Amino acid sequence: MEEIQGTLPLSTCHVQNGLLIINRLHMLLHSTALSFLFYYRLSFLFQDPENSGSHLLPWFLVFASEIILSFIWFLGQAYRWRPVSRSVFPERLPQDDKLPAVDVFICTADPIKEPTLEVMNTVLSSMALDYPQEKLHVYLSDDGCSPLTLYGMRKAYEFARWWLPFCRRYKIKNRCPKAYFSALENDDSDFSRSSVYMEDKQKIKGKYEAFKEEIETFRKDSVFFRDSVTVGDYSSVIEVMHENIIDDVDNVKMPLLVYVSRERKLSSPHHFKAGALNVLLRVSAVMSNSPYILVLDCDMFCNDPTSARYAMCFHLDPKISSSLAFVQFPQKFHNISKNDIYDSQLRSLFTLQWQGMDGLKGPVMSGGIDMLQLQEYFGSSNEFIKSLAQNYTSVFLSGRNTLLQEPHLLASCRYEIGTKWGQDIGFLYDSVVEDFLTGFILHCNGWTSVFCEPSRPQFLGTATTNLNDVLIQGTRWYSGLFENGITMSTKWNTLVP
Numbered sequence: 314m315e316e317i318q319g320t321l322p323l324s325t326c327h328v329q330n331g332l333l334i335i336n337r338l339h340m341l342l343h344s345t346a347l348s349f350l351f352y353y354r355l356s357f358l359f360q361d362p363e364n365s366g367s368h369l370l371p372w373f374l375v376f377a378s379e380i381i382l383s384f385i386w387f388l389g390q391a392y393r394w395r396p397v398s399r400s401v402f403p404e405r406l407p408q409d410d411k412l413p414a415v416d417v418f419i420c421t422a423d424p425i426k427e428p429t430l431e432v433m434n435t436v437l438s439s440m441a442l443d444y445p446q447e448k449l450h451v452y453l454s455d456d457g458c459s460p461l462t463l464y465g466m467r468k469a470y471e472f473a474r475w476w477l478p479f480c481r482r483y484k485i486k487n488r489c490p491k492a493y494f495s496a497l498e499n500d501d502s503d504f505s506r507s508s509v510y511m512e513d514k515q516k517i518k519g520k521y522e523a524f525k526e527e528i529e530t531f532r533k534d535s536v537f538f539r540d541s542v543t544v545g546d547y548s549s550v551i552e553v554m555h556e557n558i559i560d561d562v563d564n565v566k567m568p569l570l571v572y573v574s575r576e577r578k579l580s581s582p583h584h585f586k587a588g589a590l591n592v593l594l595r596v597s598a599v600m601s602n603s604p605y606i607l608v609l610d611c612d613m614f615c616n617d618p619t620s621a622r623y624a625m626c627f628h629l630d631p632k633i634s635s636s637l638a639f640v641q642f643p644q645k646f647h648n649i650s651k652n653d654i655y656d657s658q659l660r661s662l663f664t665l666q667w668q669g670m671d672g673l674k675g676p677v678m679s680g681g682i683d684m685l686q687l688q689e690y691f692g693s694s695n696e697f698i699k700s701l702a703q704n705y706t707s708v709f710l711s712g713r714n715t716l717l718q719e720p721h722l723l724a725s726c727r728y729e730i731g732t733k734w735g736q737d738i739g740f741l742y743d744s745v746v747e748d749f750l751t752g753f754i755l756h757c758n759g760w761t762s763v764f765c766e767p768s769r770p771q772f773l774g775t776a777t778t779n780l781n782d783v784l785i786q787g788t789r790w791y792s793g794l795f796e797n798g799i800t801m802s803t804k805w806n807t808l809v810p
């Protein structure tokens with residue numbers, strides 16, 4: 314940190330002046346029009362009662378609707394007040410050995426709705442991030458406790474032994490194997506004319522096909538398929554995959570890969586994704602205990618390996634790092650058609666509102682993809698985690714991979730009873746949109762966030778594209794946001810300093 318202080322900045326922030334002027338002019342025009350409208354309505358109500366009497370009820374109803382719509386419009390103007398854009402300079406980051414460690418958290422819940430091969434593609438793309446491999450640890454939480462997912466993880470780890478050195482050697486930009494092999498004609502590698510590269514590519518393609526086949530065979534196997542989602546109560550399953558140097562030529566190391574399926578009891582609250590993330594927070598604290606986490610949905614693969622370094626440009630920037638809680642990446646999708654009739658790409662959020670919020674306290678934590686710093690706010694009040702971390706990190710690094718007694722306790726239902734997990738610590742439980750609530754509370758506590766939107770999408774996810782899914786997702790989000798509003802208004806006294 315000392316080295317980069319006083320030298321060139323790691324990130325810069327520009328106010329988008331053109332947009333700012335247009336937005337503010339539009340606000341002025343719109344509010345002038347609203348003032349005329351209100352004047353017109355009020356003067357009607359106060360005119361001679363004989364003329365207005367019979368129309369009074371419809372006028373009141375229309376006026377009330379206009380007031381509500383204007384109020385909603387007024388609240389939305391904050392997003393347009395000061396839009397900013399940011400640039401990062403990853404080449405100015407400190408040397409690799411000075412970079413902090415990062416834990417990647419990926420959540421999956423159902424191997425049927427979230428096909429295992431896709432989830433493994435997300436796992437592989439995050440293992441292949443351009444970040445010092447010994448400082449990268451990937452955790453997958455499986456809320457379906459599916460043998461298929463665990464099998465997929467083992468096979469993905471085997472395939473990664475080939476995939477990672479290949480990506481590193483040829484500086485592949487698209488490190489999600491499925492996306493890379495399906496875009497063969499637009500090969501983006503600098504080596505695309507080299508015959509050695511083409512040979513290697515065919516070899517790796519063969520390995521990928523075999524990996525795909527193995528997962529498919531396992532899935533089709535009727536005995537396992539019936540069991541591919543475990544129902545009822547089950548205990549936790551944790552498996553650590555860890556190996557040192559795998560490729561002496563390129564000196565490629567394998568990141569740590571951990572499969573975590575937390576204990577489930579139908580009698581204990583489940584807390585969905587927030588519950589899964591909190592288990593990962595605790596389990597990772599006794600294994601790798603990194604100060605930063607990158608949270609990904611299982612369908613959000615890394616489309617550009619530089620994302621972790623980009624996020625570090627903010628977290629290590631002395632100008633903003635002291636109050637910075639998280640870096641939010643936009644959610645972009647690979648399966649949007651030209652028509653996109655339901656606006657599944659969420660344009661108003663990610664191309665307008667988040668940039669506007671970035672000019673205030675920062676974008677809300679909107680799931681999918683965010684890089685959070687942990688030291689200050691998540692784990693610090695939990696002395697137990699701290700003490701465990703001190704005892705166990707060294708045990709793990711010394712190569713005894715089967716330390717697993719404590720992680721199982723941390724992944725059990727009973728661990729959280731009587732603690733503040735989900736209330737004051739970790740991801741919050743009071744909402745089905747846990748990310749929004751957690752982000753709002755962090756902002757209320759004085760933390761900020763930034764929006765990182767480089768031209769190449771850093772992550773690509775799967776959008777909901779049929780009406781049924783759009784409605785279910787929308788109902789969940791908006792009822793969750795409503796719930797958040799209630800939760801926050803009841804906590805108002807404690808939130809506002």
Ligand SMILES: O=c1ccn([C@@H]2O[C@H](COP(=O)(O)OP(=O)(O)O[C@H]3O[C@H](CO)[C@@H](O)[C@H](O)[C@H]3O)[C@@H](O)[C@H]2O)c(=O)[nH]1
Binds near residue numbers: 421427585609612746
């Ligand atoms: O009990 C559960 C339920 C969901 N998930 C995972 O959580 C993620 C998001 O769930 P999904 O059903 O795909 O919800 P979406 O509406 O697509 O997700 C958006 O909205 C969620 C809040 O509702 C955020 O958590 C997500 O990050 C955001 O991408 C997925 O990876 C799931 O596997 C779990 O791990 N456990």
Ligand SMILES: [Mn+2]
Binds near residue numbers: 610
């Ligand atoms: Mn999703």
